[in-house]
Amino acid sequence: MVRIALAQVAPRLGALDDNIARHHELIAEGRRHGADLVVFPELGLTGYLLQDLAAEVAMRLDDPRLAELADATDGLSAIVSFVEESDDHRLFIAAALLEEGAIRHVHRKLFLPTYGLFDERRFFAPGDVLRATPSRLGAGLGIAVCEDFWHLGVPQLLALDGAQVLVNVSSSPGRDLAATNEAGLGTASSWRNLMRTYAQLTTSFVVFCNRVGVDESITFWGGSEVIGPSGQAVFSAPLFEEGLFVVDVALDEVRRERIGLPLLRDERLEWQLRELGRVVLERAGMAIDSTAEWGAQPGFDVAPSEPAGPEEPAGRGERASAPIPFRKPRP
Amino acid sequence: MSAVAAVPTDEAGRPLFELPEELAIDTDVARRVIGGFIRGQLQQAGFERCVLGLSGGVDSGLVAYLVAEAIGPANLLCVLMPYRTSSPASRADAETIVDDLGCPSELVEITPMVDAMFGRDGVAGAGGASDLEASALRRGNFMARIRMAVLYDRSVTFGGLVVGTGNKTESLIGYTTLFGDNACAFNPIGDLYKSQVRQLAAAIGVPRAVIAKAPSADLWPDQTDESEGGFSYPLLDRVLYWRIDRRRSLDEMVELGFERALVERVERLVAVSEFKRQVPPIAKLGPRTAGVDYLYPRRRPGSARD
Structure with missing residues (x-):
């Protein structure tokens, strides 16, 4: 049995010291509750809508403030998220696994949404590496950040790389109040679908920690969850409410599910x-x-219904006619 | 699926207003988000109180209820600012709202200020004799800006942020006065169409008479938005929703059953009022320019007043 504490907090935008203090408080509270793992949301140490503040709140991995947070993890694990500045001065949205006084693993957000209300790529560099990491919990963890989970390959790769618990830390802005949404919020409905699907298809636990509070126009909707490896929710935190939510997780469910439904075994x-x-x-x-x-254009198999130009594609002339997946046998 | 709140009915059993199906929102979630938004804006700015101009219409009425729900009625100052031609019924509705909420209120007649500009009864004002003939548009804009000036003054005396009360429909078609009724510290309902404002108003308990009456800028007697604009709000809301939120092309709009001429007219209104929805551009000259490549959140460490 592993006890997970979901810190569904409302970070103060750009107020690094305040947020660090709050992390210390909540790690201590998690310890009092007997938590093995305390999970904080994406950019929980800095707030989300930083824009040009990003460089001002960035920390290098040898930053003493991170070391102090790591020191607070004696006897437990914590996942915290912040702006990481690399030696070559790129800024990443990072999530770090802190354990027993050390930074055990750092994940740099791979996918930076720069569309709709998002503008992350303007201010941040994307990570290039995805790895599952062992942890003192006796399970492999697969840590990802928000938009990373809107790309199918991420949860799959983490599970195949050895994670039994997929952890997504998010700052997801709530939007779409259409009355037809199952969870009362379009964003919440979409995320719930994703997480249940990933848990089932990777036969892993999915831990989702999403922040609450307001940055400028944007309201973050919380709704942190733990989904079991069969795709059933183990715990769902309320929408919009700040709190530290403690959930017990029976890791042996992963074994049971993977033996009963050996999808990972059967991957090719x-x-x-x-x-x-x-x-x-x-x-x-x-x-x-x-x-x-x-x-047909590259990446799109279907040709325009009415060819506008010459029969042969200009320039390349290297497309096959009709679908011929394999070499034709000789007559 | 969440239950869609039924549209309330009048004594005769007729719906109080028309709510197009695709515009129906989850009002519980809306109140929750807006309440948190209001508290967040105040907290980040270092304020605890709000000021708003209460006309007696459904937009400002709804915002008054939302603010009272979010921070308590004692922290909301409603300012009633009638002009001499303003509808007495509107003022009565505003007073009903103030009584129902139990919030502080103040009456500031803007008649002397407006008449001091345009003159009255053949006596010229500060604007000179020709202003006696000023158009209704100019007078209406001036009134909206005088009200803005009053609110920003009371922002200081009451110690509250000015809350915007404009809805998404009027913002998109530009049916607002720049630096007048669209001036505010923040706007809780600016992303709700008029039909959604009515739906939320019904859910939060705005008096039925306020929800049911014809919307009016009340800039001259018997003016109504819908007669002035030549459209009905539910239809206009639907056009804007499908065209803008759902990104339908003009041809797709026609396929959805909208009249092409109506859609084209709405498009022109939206395009020509783009300037009203944006911060004025600054000529780019230096290395870093506000809004261009100097991009900070409005509320950052140190931005709250002490």
Whole structure:
């Protein structure tokens, strides 16, 4: 049994010292509750909508303030999130696993949404590495940040890399109040679908910690959750309410689920790698798109219904006609 | 699926207002988000109180209820600012709201200030004799800006932030006065269409008479938004929702059943009022320019007043 404390907090924008103090308080409170792991939301140490403040609140991994937070994790684990400045002065949205006084693992957010209400790529650099990490909990952890989970490969890779518990820390802005939304909020409905699906398909626990509070126009909706490896919710925190929510998780459910539903065992990674390799080359125009119709654009197999130009595609002339996935047998 | 609140009815069993299905919102979540937004804005600015101009209409009425719910009625000052031609019924509705909420209120007649500009009864004002003939548009804009000036003065005396009361529909079609009724410290209902304002107003307990009456800027007697604009709010809301929120093209709008001429007219209103929804541009000259490449949150460490 592992006890997880979800710190569904409302960080103060740009107020690093205040937020660090709050993290210390909540780690201590988690310890009083017997928590093995305290999870904080994305950019819980800095607030989300930083814009040009990002550089001003950035910390290097050897920052003494991070070391002090790590020191507070004697006998437990914590996942905290902040702006990391690298040696070459790139700024990352980072989530770190702190254990027994040390920074055990750092994940740099891979996918920086820069569309709609998001403008992350303007201010941050994307990470390049995704790794599951062992932890003192006796389980592999797969740590990702918010938008990372809107890309299918991320939870899959984390599970295949050895994670039994996928942890997503988020600052998800709530939007879409349409009365037809199941959870009363479009964003909440979408996330709930994603997390249940990932838990089921990776037969892993999914831990979601989302912040609350307001940055400028944006309201963050909380609704942190723990989903079991069968896709059933173990715990759902209330929407919009600040709090430290303690959840007990029976890790042996992963074993039971993976034996009963051996999806991970049955994954065919060589096949996936081979096909992905093909798609990569085809999309780059370095190989003939074996499934595309004549005249189709790279990455899109269907040709325009009424060809506007010459029969042969100009320039490249390397597309196959009709779908010919394999070499034709000789007559 | 959340239950869609039924539209309340009048004594005769007719719906108080029309709520297009696709615009129905979860009012509980809306109140929750808006309440947190109001408290967040105040906290980040170092304020505990709010000031708003209460006309007796559904927009400012709804905002009064939302603010009272979020921070308590004692922390809200409602300022009633009638002009001599303003509808007495509107003022009575505003007074009903103040009584119902139990919040502080103040009456500031703007008649002397407006008449001091345009003159009255053939006697020229500060604007000179020709201003005696000033158009209704100019007078209306001036009134809206005088009200803004009063609110910002009371912001100091009451120690509260000025809360905006404009809705999404009027903002998108530009049916607002720049630096007048659209001036505010923050706006809790600026992303709600008029139909949604009515739905939320019904849910939070704004008096039915206020919700049911024809919306009016009350800039001259018997003016109504819908007669002046030549549209109905539910239809206009639907056009804006599908065109803007749901990104439908003009042709797709026609396929959805909207009249092409109406959609085109709405598009022109939206385009021509773009300037009213944005901060004025600053000529880019130096290395870092506010709003261009000097980008800080409004509320950052040190930004709250002491």
